[in-house]
Amino acid sequence: MTQLEAQDPARLGKREKTKAANQQAILDAARKVFAELGYGATTVRDIIRGTGLASGTFYNYFKSKEEVFQALMDESALRVRPALIQERLKATTFEEFLRGMFLVFFSYVVDDNRAYTMMRANSGQIRVRMDTPEVIAGFDELRVDIDDGIERGVVPNVDPEYLTAALIGIAFEMADRMVQRDDPDPIAAADFATALVVGGIDLVPHKK
Amino acid sequence: MTQLEAQDPARLGKREKTKAANQQAILDAARKVFAELGYGATTVRDIIRGTGLASGTFYNYFKSKEEVFQALMDESALRVRPALIQERLKATTFEEFLRGMFLVFFSYVVDDNRAYTMMRANSGQIRVRMDTPEVIAGFDELRVDIDDGIERGVVPNVDPEYLTAALIGIAFEMADRMVQRDDPDPIAAADFATALVVGGIDLVPHKK
Amino acid sequence: MTQLEAQDPARLGKREKTKAANQQAILDAARKVFAELGYGATTVRDIIRGTGLASGTFYNYFKSKEEVFQALMDESALRVRPALIQERLKATTFEEFLRGMFLVFFSYVVDDNRAYTMMRANSGQIRVRMDTPEVIAGFDELRVDIDDGIERGVVPNVDPEYLTAALIGIAFEMADRMVQRDDPDPIAAADFATALVVGGIDLVPHKK
Amino acid sequence: MTQLEAQDPARLGKREKTKAANQQAILDAARKVFAELGYGATTVRDIIRGTGLASGTFYNYFKSKEEVFQALMDESALRVRPALIQERLKATTFEEFLRGMFLVFFSYVVDDNRAYTMMRANSGQIRVRMDTPEVIAGFDELRVDIDDGIERGVVPNVDPEYLTAALIGIAFEMADRMVQRDDPDPIAAADFATALVVGGIDLVPHKK
DNA sequence: AATGAATGAGCGTTCATTCAT
DNA sequence: AATGAATGAACGCTCATTCAT
Structure with missing residues (x-):
């Protein structure tokens, strides 16, 4: 039925x-x-x-306030994660990997910026960001991919934890500004972020 | 007593x-x-x-629970801001500018990670980050400095808002991981962040 | 169905x-x-x-939760009352009267101890007993019978209210213990209760 | 202080x-x-x-509704229990034992009949009696005393559980009627109850 | 200035009952 | 007649804040 x-x-x-x-x-x-x-x-x-x-x-x-919050976050994460996974799989270079990831994320944020601002809600004067299990899981996947990429030689042999952190920091913080622009341009943002990381990665201290 | x-x-x-x-x-x-x-x-x-x-x-x-919280955050920011300002003033190159800033921030976070973990307190499964006005103000100053640097030719002519966002994102997210390490090394973290940005900045789309 | x-x-x-x-x-x-x-x-x-x-x-x-509860209690009482009335009618001595009444009650309690435990349901540590109008009515009839018995000389001329109370107290409290035994024996319980009252009644202060 | x-x-x-x-x-x-x-x-x-x-x-x-209820019941029980214990200790015959116990209980009920009616509260049409741990403990003590009395030969060798139940039932139910009289007389009530039990106990089936 | 009991709005949640389907 | 989602008053309880001492 x-x-x-x-x-x-x-x-x-x-x-x-x-x-x-x-x-x-x-x-x-x-x-x-x-x-x-x-x-x-x-x-x-x-x-x-x-x-x-x-x-x-x-x-x-x-069942509770928490459950509806989780449902909301999962709903969001569920929409980005599969796309992020797709991008990572089809990337053959570090640059493709980055650009794909940033583009998917920035595009999602523009499409659904209500869900996104929730993660960035400010109560009073205090900016708050909340990462739920689904979101954290998404980032953990990124970390795994980076470890994997380093092993395969696709990603430069730098501190993977710091690299993951930098990517996440760049993604979220830039997204925050982007959505406040009159005409948010995910492609331009992805270009910016990708170039920054791709260009800089070689200067970053490599593990011997 | x-x-x-x-x-x-x-x-x-x-x-x-x-x-x-x-x-x-x-x-x-x-x-x-x-x-x-x-x-x-x-x-x-x-x-x-x-x-x-x-x-x-x-x-x-x-006056209230919120006020003591603000006071606490201000107290923290008050300790970083003057140091950040010092660094910016004595920097003559973009790299010096970045390294100084990252080093001050990461050092502060290590010294006072109690205040920092407060910004990262998590309730249940949900990670929360809170940025208070003073902290936000500190980063707004960074933005002004970047605008200024671009004008003076010290900072490459890229989208200043995205650049500021990227720096802030890198700083906070990396700091988060750093403090969870057994032996946090602010210098190494500052080197990593500085190299990433310095190396990448040239590939980032420049304004005409 | x-x-x-x-x-x-x-x-x-x-x-x-x-x-x-x-x-x-x-x-x-x-x-x-x-x-x-x-x-x-x-x-x-x-x-x-x-x-x-x-x-x-x-x-x-x-119509309500209370109504179904009442219906339930009435249903129970409706089953005992006619039997109690029968016993009283056919009794020719005080002892027969008592034994009949106790036996009917204890038998009913054993047969239908679900309904009975309801009256004794305990929430947490607190034992609760509930007597509904029908049950109360059943015992009021007992009082009438006792008054009647005194008038006819079948029942000793003692304080009828106290006697009724004592019978009811004995009946309920003993029933409570009886149903918790492995092999509840209504006849033994009725014998006990009957003997106690029959033997004692003569020593009880009689009205002049 | x-x-x-x-x-x-x-x-x-x-x-x-x-x-x-x-x-x-x-x-x-x-x-x-x-x-x-x-x-x-x-x-x-x-x-x-x-x-x-x-x-x-x-x-x-x-701390809670339950706590205030317990406090209330304990307050009551605390007032009777020591007196009941006294009576049991100084009794040398079964009759003294009974009379002392009934008198203490009935006197207490008259003095403090507000606390007592609580145990008998009726909500709507439903009579409710609630026994809290302190009250239950008081009855358990009675049971122990009866067991003890049987061993010492002071109390006839009848089913101790049924005897305890009968005493409790008589006490509570009679008290209930007594307090509703215009001029409650604990001594008369105790005489009635004592006589009933003392007289009847010999006819009750003894264990061989 | 310090105290800590009193306050009462507000919380998350339950559930007897109603009512559109 | 049966359904089960919707209702909303009421629950036990918390806690930021006030105020008499």
């Missing part, structure tokens, strides 16, 4: 339709208020207030 | 001494528990418990 | 049959979970979960 | 005085509403509403 109806969303009963709509409404509202207030300051009531639903209804869809 | 002062009440105005000591005691206790529990999970009672003072007394020194 | 009825939908009005079956299913499930969790801790969802019905359906049969 | 001041309650600082007064106010209010509504139906807000204090203040004195 579920399967049959899932094939054609238009044929869903009214009940199923509102259920799906409510689920999405909660996710959307949560994304918005988490972005505005940050995780800590956000209350469940803040979230449901943005949906017009009753407070109890929240708990028909998510 | 009470005992020591009781030995020589005449030495100096007890009031003033106690006031300064209490202020500092609160800051010290706050630094400690914010680092342990993170901002959100820390209660005012957690802070004053570490001082032996009464909860109400907290409010003689700080 | 659904399957059985599907085999012969014509046999009898499906409606009526289902209605009665559902009503009983709710009562059965309620008896079970009230016994397990106690009244306070039991939720309507706990009850209907044991029936396969939907939560809203509960309210087609009972 | 505490000791010195405890010697003269009149010399207590205002703070200590209100603290003690509030503690007592909460206990009093709790006793009252538990008696009215029963444990399950009573909310912390119901309790503090009866004191004029703020809801949070409750938690300065008791």
Whole structure:
């Protein structure tokens, strides 16, 4: 039943339709208020207030505030990670590897900058960035790829932890500025970041 | 403390001494528990418990939990900013400028990593990073210096906002990994970061 | 159930049959979970979960959680009361009267100790006993019978209220212990209780 | 300090005085509403509403609803238990033993019938009796004494568990009626209960 | 200035009940 | 009649802040 109806969303009963709509409404509202207030300051009531639903209804869809937050982060990470993996697989040079990765990330950020600002939400004057397990896992994969690349000689033999850190730092911080521009250009940003790292990597102290 | 002062009440105005000591005691206790529990999970009672003072007394020194947090962050930034300014002033090349800046920052982070881990406190599975106004201001100054350097021809003519972002991203993210090492080496980290940027900057798209 | 009825939908009005079956299913499930969790801790969802019905359906049969509880207690009391009345009617001596009453009660408790433990459900460390109107009514009848017995000279002329109270106290408290024994013996319990009261009643202060 | 001041309650600082007064106010209010509504139906807000204090203040004195309930029951039990123990110790015959015990219990109930009605609170139509660990412990002591008495030949050799149950049942149920009389007479009640048991015990089946 | 009890808004969450389907 | 999602009042409890002492 579920399967049959899932094939054609238009044929869903009214009940199923509102259920799906409510689920999405909660996710959307949560994304918005988490972005505005940050995780800590956000209350469940803040979230449901943005949906017009009753407070109890929240708990028909998510077991807790943390669960909806996780769902949101996973939703985001799930969208980038496969693309990042693709890029890494098809890269044959370090430059391709970098450019692919930066481009995917910056493009995702532009497409979905609401989810992104959530990670960067500032409550009051304090800038906050939150990395959830899915996000951390994504970065761990990058680290593995870099280790692998060093072994295969594709990536210069530099401190892999620092390199990973530098890439992540560049990616997030630049993305932050990019999305605040009038006409964000992921390609230009990826070019910038790629060039910086590709050009610099050779001067970085290599392990003997 | 009470005992020591009781030995020589005449030495100096007890009031003033106690006031300064209490202020500092609160800051010290706050630094400690914010680092342990993170901002959100820390209660005012957690802070004053570490001082032996009464909860109400907290409010003689700080208007709110947020204010003591700000004071703490400012205190930290106040220690780095003058040093960062010094470095920028005495730099004659872009490389000197970068190395000086990274070294000051990484050294500060190692010296005072309690304050730093506070910015990185994680609650549950979620990593959180908090940048306060003073820190942000410190980096805004960096931006001004970069603009200035470009004008004077010392810094290559690249997108200054992206460059600033890249430097900040590299600095914070690398610092994060560095402090978790057994024997953190700010010089090595500064060398790595400096080489990366110095080497790469020429390949980065220049403005006409 | 659904399957059985599907085999012969014509046999009898499906409606009526289902209605009665559902009503009983709710009562059965309620008896079970009230016994397990106690009244306070039991939720309507706990009850209907044991029936396969939907939560809203509960309210087609009972107006509230309290109503189903009352129905349950009444159902129990309804089973004992007629038997108790029988015993009282056929008793010709005080001893017969007592033995009959205790035996009926202890037998009922053993047969239906689920309903009985419900009255004794404990939440945490706290033992709770609940007596509902029907049960109370049952014992009020006992009082009437005792008054009557005194008037007719069958029951010694002692304080009838205290006598009723003593009988009730003995009955409930002994039943409590009896059901926790490996092999509960209502006859032995009735003998014990009867002997205690029959033997003692003569020493009890009589009214002039 | 505490000791010195405890010697003269009149010399207590205002703070200590209100603290003690509030503690007592909460206990009093709790006793009252538990008696009215029963444990399950009573909310912390119901309790503090009866004191004029703020809801949070409750938690300065008791960690939870359960804790205040326990405190209340212990307070009661603590008052009877020592007296009951005294009576048992000084009894040389079974009759003395019984009379002493019943008299202490009935007297206590009359003196403090608010605490007692709590154990008998009815919520709606449902009579509830709650026995807390302290109360249960008190009954366990009775059981031990009975076992002991049987061994020493002071108490007839009947089923000790049933005998304990019967005594407890008689005590509680009779107390219940007694307190509702215009002029409760603990001595008369104790005479009644003692006579009933003393007279009956010989007819009760003895173990061979 | 220091104290710490009092305050009460607000939290995350539950659940008896209603009602659109 | 049956469904089960929606409702929202109420729960136990926390804690930043106030204020009488």
